[in-house]
Amino acid sequence: MSLDDLRAIYQELILDHGKSPRNFAQPQTYTHKAAGYNPVCGDQLVVYLNVNTDDHLQGCHFTGQGCAICIASASIMSEMVRDKSKAQVITLVSETKDLATGVRDEPNDAIDEDDRIRLTALSGVRMFPTRVKCATLAWHTLQAALDNVEEVSTE
Amino acid sequence: MMHTSPLNDYDLPKIRAQFPILSRKLHNERNGGVDLVYLDNAASAQKPLAVLERIDHLYRHDYANVHRGLHSLSEAATDAYEHARQTLADFLGAPRAQDIIWTRNGSEAINLVASSFGERMHSGDNVIISGAEHHSNIVPWQILSERRGVEIRPIPIDDDGHIELDQLESLCDQKTRLIAITHISNALGMRTDIETATAFAQSRKVPILIDGCQGAVHEDVNLKDMGCDFYIITGHKLYGPSGIGALWAKQEHLESMPPYQSGGEMIRSVSLTGSTFAPPPAKFEAGTPPIAQAIGLGAALDYINAVGRKNIHAHERALTVYAAKKLRELEGIRLIGRDHSHGIVSFCLDDIHPHDVATFLDHQGVAIRAGHHCAEPVMQRFGLPGTVRASLAMYNSQQDIDTLIVALTETRKFFA
Numbered sequence: 225m226s227l228d229d230l231r232a233i234y235q236e237l238i239l240d241h242g243k244s245p246r247n248f249a250q251p252q253t254y255t256h257k258a259a260g261y262n263p264v265c266g267d268q269l270v271v272y273l274n275v276n277t278d279d280h281l282q283g284c285h286f287t288g289q290g291c292a293i294c295i296a297s298a299s300i301m302s303e304m305v306r307d308k309s310k311a312q313v314i315t316l317v318s319e320t321k322d323l324a325t326g327v328r329d330e331p332n333d334a335i336d337e338d339d340r341i342r343l344t345a346l347s348g349v350r351m352f353p354t355r356v357k358c359a360t361l362a363w364h365t366l367q368a369a370l371d372n373v374e375e376v377s378t379e
Numbered sequence: 380m381m382h383t384s385p386l387n388d389y390d391l392p393k394i395r396a397q398f399p400i401l402s403r404k405l406h407n408e409r410n411g412g413v414d415l416v417y418l419d420n421a422a423s424a425q426k427p428l429a430v431l432e433r434i435d436h437l438y439r440h441d442y443a444n445v446h447r448g449l450h451s452l453s454e455a456a457t458d459a460y461e462h463a464r465q466t467l468a469d470f471l472g473a474p475r476a477q478d479i480i481w482t483r484n485g486s487e488a489i490n491l492v493a494s495s496f497g498e499r500m501h502s503g504d505n506v507i508i509s510g511a512e513h514h515s516n517i518v519p520w521q522i523l524s525e526r527r528g529v530e531i532r533p534i535p536i537d538d539d540g541h542i543e544l545d546q547l548e549s550l551c552d553q554k555t556r557l558i559a560i561t562h563i564s565n566a567l568g569m570r571t572d573i574e575t576a577t578a579f580a581q582s583r584k585v586p587i588l589i590d591g592c593q594g595a596v597h598e599d600v601n602l603k604d605m606g607c608d609f610y611i612i613t614g615h616k617l618y619g620p621s622g623i624g625a626l627w628a629k630q631e632h633l634e635s636m637p638p639y640q641s642g643g644e645m646i647r648s649v650s651l652t653g654s655t656f657a658p659p660p661a662k663f664e665a666g667t668p669p670i671a672q673a674i675g676l677g678a679a680l681d682y683i684n685a686v687g688r689k690n691i692h693a694h695e696r697a698l699t700v701y702a703a704k705k706l707r708e709l710e711g712i713r714l715i716g717r718d719h720s721h722g723i724v725s726f727c728l729d730d731i732h733p734h735d736v737a738t739f740l741d742h743q744g745v746a747i748r749a750g751h752h753c754a755e756p757v758m759q760r761f762g763l764p765g766t767v768r769a770s771l772a773m774y775n776s777q778q779d780i781d782t783l784i785v786a787l788t789e790t791r792k793f794f795a
Contacts, residue, residue: 266751266755266758291734291735355734
Protein backbone atom coordinates (compact mmCIF):
# COMPACT_ATOMS: atom_id res chain seq x y z
CA MET A 225 0.00 0.00 0.00
CA SER A 226 1.33 3.41 -0.96
CA LEU A 227 1.33 6.76 0.77
CA ASP A 228 -1.41 7.83 -1.65
CA ASP A 229 -3.67 4.95 -0.57
CA LEU A 230 -3.06 5.94 3.02
CA ARG A 231 -3.95 9.54 2.28
CA ALA A 232 -7.14 8.39 0.55
CA ILE A 233 -8.30 6.33 3.51
CA TYR A 234 -7.60 9.05 6.03
CA GLN A 235 -9.08 11.67 3.75
CA GLU A 236 -12.29 9.84 3.09
CA LEU A 237 -13.73 10.10 6.53
CA ILE A 238 -11.18 9.93 9.22
CA LEU A 239 -9.98 13.50 8.92
CA ASP A 240 -13.48 14.91 8.89
CA HIS A 241 -14.76 12.90 11.85
CA GLY A 242 -11.39 12.86 13.61
CA LYS A 243 -11.14 16.63 13.60
CA SER A 244 -14.76 17.46 14.33
CA PRO A 245 -16.29 14.44 16.01
CA ARG A 246 -20.12 14.25 16.19
CA ASN A 247 -21.90 13.54 19.48
CA PHE A 248 -18.68 14.20 21.39
CA ALA A 249 -20.17 15.09 24.78
CA GLN A 250 -21.48 13.60 27.98
CA PRO A 251 -25.29 13.71 27.73
CA GLN A 252 -27.46 14.97 30.62
CA THR A 253 -29.16 11.61 30.92
CA TYR A 254 -28.35 8.14 29.68
CA THR A 255 -29.43 4.57 30.32
CA HIS A 256 -26.14 2.75 29.58
CA LYS A 257 -22.50 3.69 29.96
CA ALA A 258 -19.17 1.91 29.55
CA ALA A 259 -15.48 2.87 29.51
CA GLY A 260 -13.09 1.40 26.96
CA TYR A 261 -9.31 1.40 27.12
CA ASN A 262 -6.59 0.35 24.72
CA PRO A 263 -3.55 -0.26 26.92
CA VAL A 264 -1.20 -0.51 23.96
CA CYS A 265 -1.66 3.10 22.89
CA GLY A 266 -3.49 4.66 25.83
CA ASP A 267 -6.65 5.53 23.89
CA GLN A 268 -9.67 5.81 26.18
CA LEU A 269 -13.35 6.34 25.47
CA VAL A 270 -16.56 6.53 27.45
CA VAL A 271 -19.73 5.66 25.51
CA TYR A 272 -23.17 6.81 26.72
CA LEU A 273 -26.39 5.34 25.33
CA ASN A 274 -30.04 6.22 25.63
CA VAL A 275 -32.09 3.11 25.02
CA ASN A 276 -35.88 3.66 25.09
CA THR A 277 -38.57 1.31 26.30
CA ASP A 278 -38.98 -0.47 22.97
CA ASP A 279 -35.23 -1.17 22.87
CA HIS A 280 -34.22 1.47 20.32
CA LEU A 281 -31.11 3.65 20.68
CA GLN A 282 -32.35 7.23 20.84
CA GLY A 283 -28.89 8.59 21.36
CA CYS A 284 -25.23 7.63 21.44
CA HIS A 285 -22.58 10.01 22.78
CA PHE A 286 -18.95 9.62 23.70
CA THR A 287 -16.02 11.38 25.37
CA GLY A 288 -12.35 10.51 25.62
CA GLN A 289 -9.01 10.83 23.92
CA GLY A 290 -7.24 8.97 21.18
CA CYS A 291 -5.78 9.10 17.71
CA ALA A 292 -7.72 10.30 14.65
CA ILE A 293 -8.79 6.76 13.72
CA CYS A 294 -10.14 6.04 17.21
CA ILE A 295 -12.09 9.31 17.50
CA ALA A 296 -13.37 9.12 13.93
CA SER A 297 -14.58 5.57 14.41
CA ALA A 298 -16.46 6.56 17.57
CA SER A 299 -17.98 9.56 15.82
CA ILE A 300 -19.13 7.52 12.83
CA MET A 301 -20.50 4.87 15.16
CA SER A 302 -22.49 7.43 17.15
CA GLU A 303 -24.25 8.49 13.96
CA MET A 304 -24.78 4.99 12.62
CA VAL A 305 -26.44 3.44 15.65
CA ARG A 306 -28.92 6.22 16.29
CA ASP A 307 -32.59 5.15 15.99
CA LYS A 308 -31.63 1.54 15.44
CA SER A 309 -32.94 -1.33 17.53
CA LYS A 310 -30.64 -3.05 19.97
CA ALA A 311 -30.66 -6.14 17.73
CA GLN A 312 -29.64 -4.08 14.68
CA VAL A 313 -26.85 -2.42 16.65
CA ILE A 314 -25.49 -5.75 17.84
CA THR A 315 -25.35 -6.90 14.20
CA LEU A 316 -23.53 -3.71 13.23
CA VAL A 317 -20.96 -4.17 15.99
CA SER A 318 -20.04 -7.68 14.89
CA GLU A 319 -20.10 -6.59 11.24
CA THR A 320 -17.63 -3.78 11.98
CA LYS A 321 -15.31 -6.05 13.93
CA ASP A 322 -15.35 -8.66 11.14
CA LEU A 323 -14.64 -6.09 8.44
CA ALA A 324 -11.93 -4.27 10.37
CA THR A 325 -10.10 -7.48 11.21
CA GLY A 326 -10.48 -8.87 7.69
CA VAL A 327 -12.74 -11.81 8.61
CA ARG A 328 -14.92 -10.64 5.71
CA ASP A 329 -14.22 -8.23 2.85
CA GLU A 330 -17.73 -6.96 2.04
CA PRO A 331 -20.47 -5.78 4.37
CA ASN A 332 -23.47 -8.04 4.79
CA ASP A 333 -26.30 -7.48 2.26
CA ALA A 334 -28.79 -7.02 5.05
CA ILE A 335 -27.14 -3.71 5.99
CA ASP A 336 -28.54 -0.58 4.40
CA GLU A 337 -26.66 1.33 1.72
CA ASP A 338 -25.56 4.34 3.83
CA ASP A 339 -24.14 2.13 6.55
CA ARG A 340 -22.41 -0.11 4.01
CA ILE A 341 -20.49 2.88 2.64
CA ARG A 342 -19.43 4.04 6.08
CA LEU A 343 -18.44 0.54 7.16
CA THR A 344 -16.39 0.02 4.02
CA ALA A 345 -14.52 3.26 4.66
CA LEU A 346 -13.89 2.39 8.31
CA SER A 347 -12.73 -1.09 7.45
CA GLY A 348 -9.89 0.42 5.39
CA VAL A 349 -7.88 0.22 8.63
CA ARG A 350 -7.40 -3.49 8.09
CA MET A 351 -4.63 -2.42 5.72
CA PHE A 352 -2.74 -1.21 8.81
CA PRO A 353 -2.80 -4.19 11.16
CA THR A 354 -1.26 -2.12 13.95
CA ARG A 355 -4.20 0.28 13.89
CA VAL A 356 -7.18 -2.06 13.81
CA LYS A 357 -7.75 -1.80 17.55
CA CYS A 358 -7.88 1.99 17.27
CA ALA A 359 -10.92 1.57 15.02
CA THR A 360 -12.65 -1.15 17.02
CA LEU A 361 -12.28 0.37 20.52
CA ALA A 362 -15.49 2.43 20.25
CA TRP A 363 -17.45 -0.60 19.05
CA HIS A 364 -16.16 -2.85 21.84
CA THR A 365 -17.13 -0.14 24.31
CA LEU A 366 -20.62 0.21 22.82
CA GLN A 367 -21.07 -3.55 23.10
CA ALA A 368 -19.95 -3.41 26.74
CA ALA A 369 -22.45 -0.63 27.47
CA LEU A 370 -25.28 -2.70 25.99
CA ASP A 371 -24.14 -5.71 28.01
CA ASN A 372 -24.01 -3.57 31.18
CA VAL A 373 -20.26 -4.15 31.52
CA GLU A 374 -18.65 -1.07 33.03
CA GLU A 375 -15.15 -1.39 31.62
CA VAL A 376 -13.61 -3.05 28.62
CA SER A 377 -10.07 -3.31 27.34
CA THR A 378 -8.88 -4.26 23.87
CA GLU A 379 -6.26 -6.60 25.33
CA MET B 380 21.92 7.43 -1.52
CA MET B 381 25.21 8.54 0.00
CA HIS B 382 24.98 8.44 3.78
CA THR B 383 27.06 10.91 5.74
CA SER B 384 27.90 11.58 9.36
CA PRO B 385 28.23 15.08 10.80
CA LEU B 386 31.79 13.96 11.59
CA ASN B 387 34.33 13.81 8.76
CA ASP B 388 36.36 10.88 10.01
CA TYR B 389 33.47 8.48 10.68
CA ASP B 390 33.24 5.79 8.00
CA LEU B 391 29.47 5.48 7.78
CA PRO B 392 29.22 3.56 4.47
CA LYS B 393 31.52 0.87 5.85
CA ILE B 394 29.44 0.56 9.03
CA ARG B 395 26.10 0.52 7.19
CA ALA B 396 27.36 -2.28 4.95
CA GLN B 397 27.63 -4.45 8.08
CA PHE B 398 23.88 -4.20 8.75
CA PRO B 399 22.05 -6.11 5.98
CA ILE B 400 18.55 -5.04 7.06
CA LEU B 401 19.31 -1.39 6.30
CA SER B 402 19.21 -2.07 2.56
CA ARG B 403 15.70 -3.51 2.54
CA LYS B 404 12.70 -1.71 1.02
CA LEU B 405 9.29 -1.23 2.51
CA HIS B 406 5.78 -0.91 1.08
CA ASN B 407 5.00 -2.06 -2.41
CA GLU B 408 8.42 -3.60 -2.84
CA ARG B 409 7.59 -4.93 -6.32
CA ASN B 410 7.39 -1.37 -7.58
CA GLY B 411 10.66 -0.35 -6.00
CA GLY B 412 9.25 0.47 -2.57
CA VAL B 413 10.67 3.05 -0.21
CA ASP B 414 14.00 2.95 1.62
CA LEU B 415 13.96 1.95 5.26
CA VAL B 416 15.00 4.72 7.64
CA TYR B 417 15.32 3.00 11.00
CA LEU B 418 15.01 5.46 13.86
CA ASP B 419 13.61 3.15 16.54
CA ASN B 420 16.91 2.07 18.02
CA ALA B 421 16.00 2.85 21.62
CA ALA B 422 13.36 0.12 21.29
CA SER B 423 15.81 -2.30 19.69
CA ALA B 424 18.89 -1.93 17.50
CA GLN B 425 19.58 -3.85 14.27
CA LYS B 426 22.24 -6.56 14.15
CA PRO B 427 25.60 -6.49 12.33
CA LEU B 428 26.91 -9.38 10.25
CA ALA B 429 29.41 -10.16 13.01
CA VAL B 430 26.50 -11.17 15.27
CA LEU B 431 24.56 -13.07 12.60
CA GLU B 432 27.67 -15.00 11.57
CA ARG B 433 28.77 -15.74 15.11
CA ILE B 434 25.41 -17.30 15.99
CA ASP B 435 25.33 -19.19 12.71
CA HIS B 436 28.83 -20.52 13.34
CA LEU B 437 27.94 -21.57 16.88
CA TYR B 438 24.95 -23.62 15.78
CA ARG B 439 26.86 -25.14 12.86
CA HIS B 440 30.06 -26.02 14.71
CA ASP B 441 30.18 -25.59 18.47
CA TYR B 442 26.73 -25.94 19.95
CA ALA B 443 25.86 -28.02 23.01
CA ASN B 444 24.58 -27.27 26.49
CA VAL B 445 27.01 -25.45 28.76
CA HIS B 446 28.60 -26.42 32.08
CA ARG B 447 27.50 -30.04 32.06
CA GLY B 448 28.60 -32.17 29.12
CA LEU B 449 31.91 -33.93 29.39
CA HIS B 450 32.45 -33.76 25.66
CA SER B 451 34.16 -31.51 23.14
CA LEU B 452 31.13 -29.57 21.98
CA SER B 453 29.99 -28.76 25.48
CA GLU B 454 33.47 -27.60 26.29
CA ALA B 455 33.58 -25.37 23.18
CA ALA B 456 30.14 -23.91 23.93
CA THR B 457 31.01 -23.32 27.59
CA ASP B 458 34.25 -21.57 26.64
CA ALA B 459 32.44 -19.30 24.18
CA TYR B 460 29.66 -18.59 26.67
CA GLU B 461 32.02 -17.69 29.52
CA HIS B 462 34.21 -15.72 27.12
CA ALA B 463 31.15 -13.56 26.34
CA ARG B 464 30.73 -12.90 30.07
CA GLN B 465 34.32 -11.69 30.22
CA THR B 466 33.76 -9.53 27.13
CA LEU B 467 30.79 -7.83 28.81
CA ALA B 468 32.75 -7.39 32.04
CA ASP B 469 35.54 -5.68 30.08
CA PHE B 470 33.00 -3.59 28.15
CA LEU B 471 31.51 -2.28 31.40
CA GLY B 472 34.84 -1.93 33.20
CA ALA B 473 33.70 -4.50 35.78
CA PRO B 474 36.56 -5.80 37.96
CA ARG B 475 35.35 -9.44 37.89
CA ALA B 476 33.41 -11.40 35.27
CA GLN B 477 31.81 -13.50 38.05
CA ASP B 478 29.83 -10.44 39.09
CA ILE B 479 27.94 -10.45 35.78
CA ILE B 480 24.64 -12.37 35.92
CA TRP B 481 23.02 -13.22 32.59
CA THR B 482 19.29 -12.54 32.39
CA ARG B 483 16.72 -12.50 29.60
CA ASN B 484 16.66 -8.69 29.40
CA GLY B 485 16.89 -5.53 31.49
CA SER B 486 13.48 -6.09 33.05
CA GLU B 487 14.47 -9.49 34.37
CA ALA B 488 17.69 -8.07 35.79
CA ILE B 489 15.72 -5.47 37.79
CA ASN B 490 13.18 -8.10 38.83
CA LEU B 491 16.07 -10.21 40.09
CA VAL B 492 17.26 -7.35 42.32
CA ALA B 493 13.73 -6.49 43.50
CA SER B 494 12.97 -10.11 44.30
CA SER B 495 16.28 -11.22 45.79
CA PHE B 496 17.84 -8.04 47.25
CA GLY B 497 14.29 -6.98 48.18
CA GLU B 498 13.96 -10.09 50.33
CA ARG B 499 15.71 -8.30 53.17
CA MET B 500 13.37 -5.29 53.07
CA HIS B 501 10.49 -4.92 55.50
CA SER B 502 7.40 -2.85 56.09
CA GLY B 503 8.44 0.74 56.77
CA ASP B 504 11.54 0.56 54.57
CA ASN B 505 11.62 2.64 51.40
CA VAL B 506 13.07 2.53 47.88
CA ILE B 507 13.73 5.76 45.97
CA ILE B 508 13.07 5.73 42.22
CA SER B 509 12.43 8.63 39.81
CA GLY B 510 9.63 9.97 37.64
CA ALA B 511 11.78 9.38 34.56
CA GLU B 512 11.92 5.59 34.83
CA HIS B 513 10.95 2.97 32.29
CA HIS B 514 8.13 0.75 33.56
CA SER B 515 10.73 -1.95 34.16
CA ASN B 516 12.26 0.18 36.94
CA ILE B 517 8.86 1.04 38.47
CA VAL B 518 6.65 -2.04 38.44
CA PRO B 519 9.07 -4.49 40.14
CA TRP B 520 9.30 -2.05 43.06
CA GLN B 521 5.53 -1.64 43.20
CA ILE B 522 5.14 -5.41 43.41
CA LEU B 523 7.78 -5.50 46.15
CA SER B 524 5.82 -2.73 47.86
CA GLU B 525 2.62 -4.79 47.78
CA ARG B 526 4.37 -7.92 49.03
CA ARG B 527 6.51 -6.45 51.76
CA GLY B 528 5.00 -3.06 52.61
CA VAL B 529 8.00 -1.18 51.24
CA GLU B 530 7.30 2.47 50.42
CA ILE B 531 8.20 3.81 46.94
CA ARG B 532 9.47 7.39 46.90
CA PRO B 533 9.73 8.91 43.41
CA ILE B 534 12.11 11.80 42.72
CA PRO B 535 10.18 14.30 40.54
CA ILE B 536 11.45 15.49 37.14
CA ASP B 537 11.61 19.15 36.17
CA ASP B 538 10.20 20.91 33.08
CA ASP B 539 13.34 20.03 31.12
CA GLY B 540 12.97 16.34 31.90
CA HIS B 541 15.82 16.16 34.41
CA ILE B 542 15.55 14.14 37.60
CA GLU B 543 15.61 16.65 40.50
CA LEU B 544 18.49 15.05 42.35
CA ASP B 545 18.53 17.85 44.94
CA GLN B 546 15.35 16.25 46.29
CA LEU B 547 17.36 13.18 47.31
CA GLU B 548 18.36 14.92 50.52
CA SER B 549 14.75 15.17 51.72
CA LEU B 550 13.58 11.81 50.34
CA CYS B 551 16.39 9.70 51.77
CA ASP B 552 16.31 8.65 55.42
CA GLN B 553 17.41 5.86 57.78
CA LYS B 554 14.84 3.53 56.22
CA THR B 555 16.00 3.96 52.60
CA ARG B 556 17.21 0.57 51.41
CA LEU B 557 17.93 1.36 47.74
CA ILE B 558 18.01 4.15 45.17
CA ALA B 559 17.10 2.89 41.66
CA ILE B 560 17.35 5.37 38.77
CA THR B 561 18.00 5.49 35.08
CA HIS B 562 21.31 6.42 33.45
CA ILE B 563 19.71 7.84 30.29
CA SER B 564 15.92 8.21 29.95
CA ASN B 565 14.47 6.07 27.16
CA ALA B 566 11.48 8.40 26.74
CA LEU B 567 13.20 11.79 26.54
CA GLY B 568 16.91 11.05 26.18
CA MET B 569 17.99 13.07 29.17
CA ARG B 570 21.08 11.90 31.03
CA THR B 571 20.94 11.63 34.81
CA ASP B 572 23.82 13.20 36.69
CA ILE B 573 24.73 9.74 37.97
CA GLU B 574 28.02 11.03 39.43
CA THR B 575 26.05 13.20 41.85
CA ALA B 576 23.55 10.42 42.54
CA THR B 577 26.19 7.78 43.30
CA ALA B 578 28.23 10.21 45.43
CA PHE B 579 25.08 10.97 47.44
CA ALA B 580 24.26 7.27 47.83
CA GLN B 581 27.80 6.50 48.98
CA SER B 582 27.76 9.34 51.49
CA ARG B 583 24.56 7.88 52.99
CA LYS B 584 25.73 4.28 52.64
CA VAL B 585 22.58 3.47 50.63
CA PRO B 586 23.00 1.00 47.74
CA ILE B 587 22.24 2.45 44.30
CA LEU B 588 21.03 0.71 41.13
CA ILE B 589 21.58 2.34 37.75
CA ASP B 590 19.40 1.23 34.82
CA GLY B 591 21.88 1.38 31.96
CA CYS B 592 19.69 -0.07 29.18
CA GLN B 593 20.13 3.19 27.24
CA GLY B 594 23.17 4.49 29.13
CA ALA B 595 25.55 1.69 28.14
CA VAL B 596 24.60 2.26 24.49
CA HIS B 597 25.36 5.95 24.28
CA GLU B 598 28.11 6.45 26.84
CA ASP B 599 31.28 4.76 28.10
CA VAL B 600 30.62 2.88 31.31
CA ASN B 601 33.37 2.19 33.81
CA LEU B 602 31.96 0.34 36.79
CA LYS B 603 35.29 0.53 38.62
CA ASP B 604 34.76 4.29 38.98
CA MET B 605 31.00 4.69 38.81
CA GLY B 606 30.34 3.88 42.45
CA CYS B 607 27.05 2.08 41.94
CA ASP B 608 26.01 -1.22 43.50
CA PHE B 609 23.91 -2.61 40.64
CA TYR B 610 24.10 -1.85 36.92
CA ILE B 611 21.59 -3.16 34.36
CA ILE B 612 22.03 -3.69 30.62
CA THR B 613 20.02 -5.31 27.85
CA GLY B 614 21.71 -6.97 24.89
CA HIS B 615 19.34 -6.20 22.03
CA LYS B 616 19.86 -2.44 22.30
CA LEU B 617 23.64 -3.05 22.08
CA TYR B 618 23.28 -4.68 18.63
CA GLY B 619 23.10 -8.15 20.19
CA PRO B 620 20.25 -10.67 19.96
CA SER B 621 17.04 -10.36 21.94
CA GLY B 622 16.69 -12.66 24.93
CA ILE B 623 19.89 -11.63 26.69
CA GLY B 624 20.48 -8.99 29.35
CA ALA B 625 22.69 -8.72 32.37
CA LEU B 626 22.92 -7.58 35.93
CA TRP B 627 26.26 -6.49 37.31
CA ALA B 628 26.37 -6.26 41.09
CA LYS B 629 29.00 -5.80 43.74
CA GLN B 630 30.38 -9.12 44.93
CA GLU B 631 29.25 -8.53 48.54
CA HIS B 632 25.61 -8.21 47.41
CA LEU B 633 25.72 -11.26 45.15
CA GLU B 634 27.17 -13.37 47.93
CA SER B 635 24.56 -12.39 50.49
CA MET B 636 21.50 -12.29 48.18
CA PRO B 637 19.32 -15.44 48.11
CA PRO B 638 18.79 -17.25 44.76
CA TYR B 639 16.26 -15.72 42.37
CA GLN B 640 14.92 -18.68 40.39
CA SER B 641 15.93 -22.24 41.12
CA GLY B 642 16.53 -25.52 39.34
CA GLY B 643 19.44 -26.92 37.39
CA GLU B 644 22.80 -25.16 37.09
CA MET B 645 22.41 -23.04 40.24
CA ILE B 646 23.07 -25.77 42.81
CA ARG B 647 26.07 -27.24 44.51
CA SER B 648 24.30 -30.41 45.61
CA VAL B 649 20.72 -31.58 45.82
CA SER B 650 19.11 -34.29 47.91
CA LEU B 651 15.43 -34.95 48.43
CA THR B 652 15.63 -33.27 51.82
CA GLY B 653 17.49 -30.09 50.85
CA SER B 654 19.97 -28.35 48.56
CA THR B 655 23.00 -26.12 48.70
CA PHE B 656 23.63 -23.45 46.11
CA ALA B 657 26.47 -22.72 43.76
CA PRO B 658 28.42 -19.48 44.21
CA PRO B 659 27.57 -16.47 41.99
CA PRO B 660 27.05 -16.11 39.08
CA ALA B 661 25.64 -19.67 38.79
CA LYS B 662 23.49 -19.13 41.91
CA PHE B 663 21.35 -16.70 39.91
CA GLU B 664 21.28 -18.55 36.59
CA ALA B 665 18.85 -21.44 36.98
CA GLY B 666 18.28 -23.73 34.01
CA THR B 667 19.82 -23.80 30.56
CA PRO B 668 20.83 -20.19 29.88
CA PRO B 669 20.42 -18.20 26.64
CA ILE B 670 23.65 -19.64 25.23
CA ALA B 671 23.63 -18.37 21.64
CA GLN B 672 22.22 -15.03 22.78
CA ALA B 673 25.08 -14.44 25.25
CA ILE B 674 27.65 -15.44 22.64
CA GLY B 675 25.91 -13.24 20.06
CA LEU B 676 26.04 -10.32 22.46
CA GLY B 677 29.76 -10.93 22.94
CA ALA B 678 30.19 -10.66 19.16
CA ALA B 679 28.17 -7.41 19.15
CA LEU B 680 30.40 -5.91 21.84
CA ASP B 681 33.51 -6.96 19.90
CA TYR B 682 32.06 -5.21 16.87
CA ILE B 683 31.32 -2.04 18.87
CA ASN B 684 34.88 -2.07 20.17
CA ALA B 685 36.23 -2.56 16.64
CA VAL B 686 34.35 0.50 15.37
CA GLY B 687 35.43 2.32 18.50
CA ARG B 688 33.11 3.45 21.26
CA LYS B 689 34.47 6.99 21.29
CA ASN B 690 33.79 7.28 17.55
CA ILE B 691 30.28 5.87 17.84
CA HIS B 692 29.34 8.12 20.75
CA ALA B 693 30.77 11.21 19.07
CA HIS B 694 28.83 10.39 15.88
CA GLU B 695 25.59 9.76 17.79
CA ARG B 696 26.01 12.95 19.78
CA ALA B 697 26.62 15.09 16.69
CA LEU B 698 23.71 13.45 14.89
CA THR B 699 21.32 13.99 17.83
CA VAL B 700 22.29 17.65 17.90
CA TYR B 701 21.69 17.81 14.12
CA ALA B 702 18.28 16.13 14.51
CA ALA B 703 17.19 18.46 17.32
CA LYS B 704 18.27 21.51 15.30
CA LYS B 705 16.41 20.36 12.17
CA LEU B 706 13.30 19.54 14.19
CA ARG B 707 13.38 22.90 15.94
CA GLU B 708 13.38 24.62 12.54
CA LEU B 709 10.23 22.76 11.54
CA GLU B 710 6.95 24.51 12.23
CA GLY B 711 4.55 22.66 14.53
CA ILE B 712 7.26 20.67 16.34
CA ARG B 713 7.47 20.80 20.11
CA LEU B 714 10.53 19.08 21.54
CA ILE B 715 9.99 17.47 24.95
CA GLY B 716 12.97 17.63 27.32
CA ARG B 717 16.14 19.64 26.92
CA ASP B 718 18.94 17.13 26.67
CA HIS B 719 19.48 16.29 23.00
CA SER B 720 22.89 14.72 22.92
CA HIS B 721 22.32 11.05 23.77
CA GLY B 722 20.72 9.57 20.69
CA ILE B 723 17.08 10.26 21.60
CA VAL B 724 14.75 13.08 20.52
CA SER B 725 11.14 13.07 21.71
CA PHE B 726 8.59 15.48 20.26
CA CYS B 727 4.99 16.29 19.33
CA LEU B 728 3.77 17.50 15.92
CA ASP B 729 1.00 20.08 16.37
CA ASP B 730 -1.86 18.27 18.09
CA ILE B 731 -1.70 15.29 15.74
CA HIS B 732 -1.82 12.10 17.77
CA PRO B 733 1.60 10.39 17.83
CA HIS B 734 0.10 7.16 16.45
CA ASP B 735 -1.29 8.97 13.41
CA VAL B 736 2.16 10.49 12.88
CA ALA B 737 3.74 7.03 13.19
CA THR B 738 1.48 5.51 10.52
CA PHE B 739 2.24 8.34 8.10
CA LEU B 740 5.98 8.16 8.74
CA ASP B 741 5.92 4.39 8.32
CA HIS B 742 4.39 4.76 4.88
CA GLN B 743 7.32 6.97 3.97
CA GLY B 744 9.75 4.31 5.19
CA VAL B 745 10.56 5.98 8.50
CA ALA B 746 10.38 3.72 11.58
CA ILE B 747 9.99 5.67 14.82
CA ARG B 748 8.29 4.89 18.11
CA ALA B 749 5.09 6.66 19.08
CA GLY B 750 3.27 6.53 22.37
CA HIS B 751 4.29 6.44 25.99
CA HIS B 752 7.55 4.50 25.44
CA CYS B 753 6.85 2.32 28.48
CA ALA B 754 7.27 5.43 30.62
CA GLU B 755 3.70 6.54 31.33
CA PRO B 756 4.62 8.66 34.39
CA VAL B 757 6.85 10.80 32.13
CA MET B 758 3.91 11.41 29.76
CA GLN B 759 1.63 12.20 32.71
CA ARG B 760 4.22 14.70 33.98
CA PHE B 761 4.06 16.58 30.68
CA GLY B 762 0.31 16.08 30.21
CA LEU B 763 0.74 14.22 26.91
CA PRO B 764 -0.94 11.07 25.55
CA GLY B 765 2.48 10.21 24.14
CA THR B 766 5.26 11.55 21.96
CA VAL B 767 6.99 10.70 18.71
CA ARG B 768 10.49 9.44 19.45
CA ALA B 769 13.38 9.26 17.00
CA SER B 770 16.31 7.30 18.42
CA LEU B 771 19.68 6.92 16.76
CA ALA B 772 22.34 4.27 16.42
CA MET B 773 25.86 4.01 15.03
CA TYR B 774 24.52 3.46 11.48
CA ASN B 775 22.15 6.43 11.19
CA SER B 776 23.01 9.31 8.90
CA GLN B 777 22.24 12.97 8.28
CA GLN B 778 20.20 11.73 5.31
CA ASP B 779 18.07 9.63 7.66
CA ILE B 780 17.27 12.78 9.63
CA ASP B 781 16.58 14.74 6.43
CA THR B 782 14.14 12.01 5.32
CA LEU B 783 12.43 12.20 8.72
CA ILE B 784 12.05 15.96 8.33
CA VAL B 785 10.55 15.62 4.83
CA ALA B 786 8.19 12.90 6.06
CA LEU B 787 7.07 15.04 8.99
CA THR B 788 6.50 18.00 6.66
CA GLU B 789 4.32 15.81 4.42
CA THR B 790 2.39 14.50 7.42
CA ARG B 791 1.78 18.00 8.70
CA LYS B 792 0.61 19.20 5.29
CA PHE B 793 -1.91 16.41 5.21
CA PHE B 794 -3.39 17.09 8.63
CA ALA B 795 -3.36 20.89 8.23
